Amino acid sequence: MEVIVEVEQLKKSFGKHTAVKGVSFNIAAGEVFGLLGPNGAGKTTIVRMLTTLLPPDSGRATVCGYDVRRQAARVRQCIGYVPQALSVDGALTGYENMMIFAKLLGLKGKERNKRINDLLQFMQLEDAASRQVCTYSGGMVRRLEIAQAVLHYPRVLFLDEPTVGLDPVARKGVWEILAELRQIYRMAILLTTHYMEEADTVCNRIGILNHGEMVVKGTPAELKAMTGNPGASMDDVFTYFTGNYLDAGGDFRGIRQVRHISRRLG
């Protein structure tokens, strides 16, 4: 099996606070790997290190065989990234958002137009394509963002809390799209979430993080079996391995951001 993301003893501190304390895991090509954990567990920090936004303090991480620190430019060519906040430019139309991204990704001419139109259609956004994005619903924005992130057919797609702040219908829509995209493009997906049941249905493997440490990793079935209770739900699994579900930290900015998203989605 081809390993596409390799993480070894990755560490990151912010001042005195150690956000990620030596985390290791691998992701195979085409696999969906879920990072689960309460707010402040280090999920977003890991994603930011793997997407070259934040240099690790120590340890090693490679994406598509490239080192995230020394070969950052290479890594950026083979990944797609959808950050936690709804991050499309509201002043531009859906089509413009796609076109600017496609140009920056180095797509040209007919190929560029074809990919943009195919993806807009796939995301059911073709009717809204000429509208400014500030008129979109949260689910539509999320679909547009995912479309932008896969324009260059990345080998790994990073999704940070892809469904946070979305209503249940929009959330289901996003998961369906991701499942389908994965089938078509055979890309590996790394997602972070704190919706346990959703992780159960979409992830091939799950890693549970708590206080910056990888507590356990395995397939959903393996994790359930480990609790000794065959009928365990993912919530049970989570409580079993982290001890306390309600012990959710989260820094001020994180909380502010989630509030901000919820507010924008009304």
Place this chain on the structure above:
Amino acid sequence: MESDRFATSAVALVKPAIKTAGIKILIIDILTIVEMELRKLRHEPTVLFTRAVQPVLWLLIFGQAFSRVRAFDTGGVTYQTYMTPGILSQSVMFTAIFFGLSTIWERDMGILQKFLAMPIPRVALVLGKALAAGVRALCQVTIIFLLAAITGIPLHWHPALLLAAAGVVILGAVFFATLSMIIAAIVKTRERFMGIGQLITMPLFFASNALYPISIMPDWLRVVASVNPLSYMVDFLRGALVSGQLTSWQADVGILLVACILATAVGTYLYPRVVT
């Protein structure tokens, strides 16, 4: 190595786009960022007009009143005419110096993170944004210039000089916009950014030759004014638009260029740190 494994019927088109590097790509990236900013502007064109109101007030009210005070030699033109290039430059600086606020806003929204995770050279991000600020400034300056001309302020309309003035307006805006992005990368929050922005704009404005010549300043202020890039922008614009004589254009353009290059270098280094 990338894709051939997947080249089976339905997914035959699924091929990762590998972007090459090089100076041509760099220029395309810069222009794409400029295009993005201009498209945004096209959807919200009113900002250009609202931003032109304040400078016009300076010219029409302050300028007219002070034209009666003949405190120093304006080179044979009214004070209102003398100060017009100063006000044009000031409006460019005021707009550009708060440009970095959009960087912080984009960071909070997650837009910046997305761009930083894309295969775009950092210098293209910084220069693209700064050039877009330059084009914005140019639109704004054109409006003020036309209003000034309509109200009877005598300005030179020599095409070559106007073109040169446009170039210098862009240079000035690029410098102040990049400076603004540097400040944003250091302070990281809107509140602190606004504080610093307000703290430095007025001193930069007063410690320049925008409203009065450097020759009447006390010695210490002269030193400040002579390292202030705004002075060189005003000097060039005054030469091009008022006197029609570009006596020290080499120094003006040279210093602005060096300032832009330095600011871009520092900005490119610091810009990705906004997200950390």
